[in-house]
Amino acid sequence: MSCEDPSSARMIRSPKHLQKGTCIKCKTSKGKITIRHAVYCKECFFSFIRLKFRRGLEPYINADPLSSRTKLKASGNLTLALSGGMGSVALLDLIYSTYLTDTSPVGRMHRQKIWPQVYIVFVDLSAVYPEKDEMRDLGTQIQSLKQRYPEVEMISARIESVFDRDWWTSTGGSNVDSSSVDLKDSDLPFSSSLLHDDPVASFQKYLSSLPTSTSITASIDLFIRAILVHLASWTRSSHLLMGTSLTSLSVGLINCVSQGGGYHVHEEQEEVLDGIRIIRPLRDTSAKEVAYYAWWSGLDVPGRQRPTTLSGIKEQTRAFIFGLDRHYPSTVSAITKTCAKVEAKSSSEIVAQQCRLCRRPIQDGIDAWKHRIAIRERSATLEENPHFEASSSSLGRHLCYPCHTTLSSPNSRTSMATSNTILNLPVWTSLTPRSSSLVSNSDPISAPIPQAIEEFLLPAE
């Protein structure tokens, strides 16, 4: 069934031998790096990277995108996600050298600051890898890395904080809930009581109850994002920046699609939550370029090696994309270009329910869709009524497709465990819909919103 594809011949293989010559930009210096068939000297490489970085950030700084770009002024502070990996370290350096030092061209131009305060947030993952010492050391290494950038404030948070109601409240969170869910049933029965109250235990129980290692990685990513948004909100930030490179963004997008998140490819690239814009200024810069930038700038990359104990769809996607990148270098940018252009069908709908875990929109009719194409029950009621509806006390119907898959889709070897499948949910999970935790500073919507749908609306872009 594969012989139908006339266009695959168009995939162009990269030349085996790259020619080093004179820089394509200044035409005088000797070339040092080849970026997609073009040779650059070191200096021109730096200005090229800086240009792409500014193009990826500055159009999004002013609250009103149409206002003049010569005067950049954010409506709040800046939060930068710092994992210690190559991208986030390079991003911090670019932010600092471009906007926060007097010697930089933009720094001089903008005497008054674009953001009143700049924060970096580090999420400590040692609870994920309790046996790995290097994960515990990472926090200290990040601290010392931070010394290089005075004026920047650092906040650390532990990944298990998503189960820590005291911490969540002390960092400005309201609407903190206690609830648990049973994974045994794919409808995911919900209960508003806790098993116990220890965040580390809750976190580890959560991870160990998940059906696949794909789900573990997805949940960790979801928790990190929730903590980042939460702290960005607490620090009254208008922007949350991620050091995602072009290559990582492609991995993220294919990972998203592979886990049923097609309706979220837009959010995967940029989204607004609680009035905070999540931006990836390195989204046009490949992992290789980021690595050269870090290397030639003499940056420490403490989080270079992430433990690779987990293996699931995200890790497979990473291996696949990095492998393809070697032979078909146009693939990585083709992926991001495709996903930037496509419009998920849901974006035309005005009212979408928010997923109680990831807070992205939920599409209608997922239950019926799943029951139609993958019959899991053979009951009389189901045969009479294929448009199956889950009961109202189930979390399942309040989750988006990928989150539901994360909690319920089994792996290929074992069926779901039959006992001990009840786990605590992160503090923000609740079945009652609610408005965002802080007053958002997003653009006001001109027409009045009917009260009944108000809390279902996402902050406007």
Next chain:
Amino acid sequence: MPPKLCQLCNETRAVLKRPKTGQHICRECFYYVFETEIHNTIMEAKLFSPGDRVAIGASGGKDSTVLAYVMKVLNERYNYGLDLHLLSIDEGIRGYRDDSLETVKRNQQQYDMPLKILSYEELYGWSMDRIVEQVGRKNNCTFCGVFRRQALDRGAANIGVDHILTGHNADDIAETVLMNIMRGDIARLGRCTLITTQGEDTIKRSKPFKYVYEKEIVMYAYFKKLDYFSTECIYSPDAYRGHARTFLKDLEASRPSAIIDIIHSGEAFEVRQEVKAKAKAQTTCKRCGYMSSNELCKACSLLEGLERGMGGLAVVRGRCRGLESGRR
């Protein structure tokens, strides 16, 4: 340990682990879910009306053999009222198609459906074996794809059918979703998950196996002892698609639902097919007289290249780009 009971009926011993859901089920329940899900797909898409004449594109392989069998079963069970035909294309691949056509001829007897066979040789004057002789193995799937598509359409017209069913399964579709994202083909991405598509002509093509796992097709054919030809096409697909296929298999091993999860993602990008063929001035190919939106139809422009002895990539790149109406 007592034998495990079927998770669906709780009565019979489970004999298989269902690839799509991981459930342990009995044989009868497997038949039930396999057939009912296809029926659900057909009903949801309102694929047919009573009295429709429908052709099943039959290659003798597992997908189309199971498709022919299941369509016959469902047509009788649910009174679809369809007039079912088998339609086969003889690409002229020695040791592959000649043998698989024998299977199709047996299917014709077994399922009691009329069969029509059309060959590349009689349609185009070129067999696949001769094309490969000329262009080498590199781009032969390009030719085969264009030729087969048109051959099926002509065959359908020939037997008075305007609806062709193909055996594309969920794995094929998930793979195509990934491929289209990776090569930036937004037009194709927008239609590759549609259950029914319509090209420049008036003939509809539908994929009732859109949500059916390849592994379950093999399983169904095995349990039902269906007669199919199991050798893969000797002219294998290109390396790039091969990578995508391996990747998909890895994902499925990690999480069996990955295949439908990807199709679900693909459905987010679906673009309703507006009748663009009508908007664009529809003409006929000046060479063969077949419907075409360009001076030459796709098949004829490939043929011209072949005859000029410049098969290969030059033809594919230079001509197809302008010819694919869906492409921007």
